[in-house]
Structure formats: structure tokens, C-alpha cells
Amino acid sequence: MSHTPHELAEEFPDKVELMSTLKQTDNHFARLAEEYHEINRAVHRAETNVEPMEELAEVELRKKRAHLKDEIWGILSKA
Numbered sequence: 001m002s003h004t005p006h007e008l009a010e011e012f013p014d015k016v017e018l019m020s021t022l023k024q025t026d027n028h029f030a031r032l033a034e035e036y037h038e039i040n041r042a043v044h045r046a047e048t049n050v051e052p053m054e055e056l057a058e059v060e061l062r063k064k065r066a067h068l069k070d071e072i073w074g075i076l077s078k079a
Contacts, residue, residue: 005040
């Protein structure tokens with residue numbers, strides 16, 4: 001298991017400018033990106049034992065992060 005944070009800029013390096021623009025112009029995208037960031041940080045803190053949590057809770061957070069990433073990709077691929 002990787003303990004590397006999955007930042008959106010690292011996940012979609014060719015879409016950094018587009019993400020920046022969408023965060024400023026699309027409230028839905030901005031909300032998704034913020035939620036992704038919060039969940040991603042929580043997962044990273046759990047993985048590195050900074051804020052340990054039950055394994056099931058960590059798995060659920062990873063699932064939410066993956067769902068948000070898919071939704072964000074859907075918007076980016078259509079923009």
C-alpha cells in the first residue's frame with residue numbers, strides 16, 4: 001500500500017490549468033475538488049498513522065475518494 005498522497009495535480013498533471021479554472025468558475029467542481037482534498041488528507045493521515053482509524057473506516061474513505069476522483073475525471077474529460 002502506498003502512503004503517498006493522491007493529490008489531484010499529481011493524478012491529472014495535464015489538467016492542472018483546467019482544474020484551476022474550473023475551481024474558480026464551477027461551484028460544483030470546486031466543491032468536489034475540496035471534498036476530494038479533505039478525504040484524501042484523511043486517508044493519508046490514517047495510512048501514515050498520524051490519525052489512525054479502524055480499517056473498515058479507512059476502506060470506506062478510500063472508496064469515497066475513488067468515487068470523487070471518477071466524478072472529477074468525468075468533468076475534466078468533458079471540459
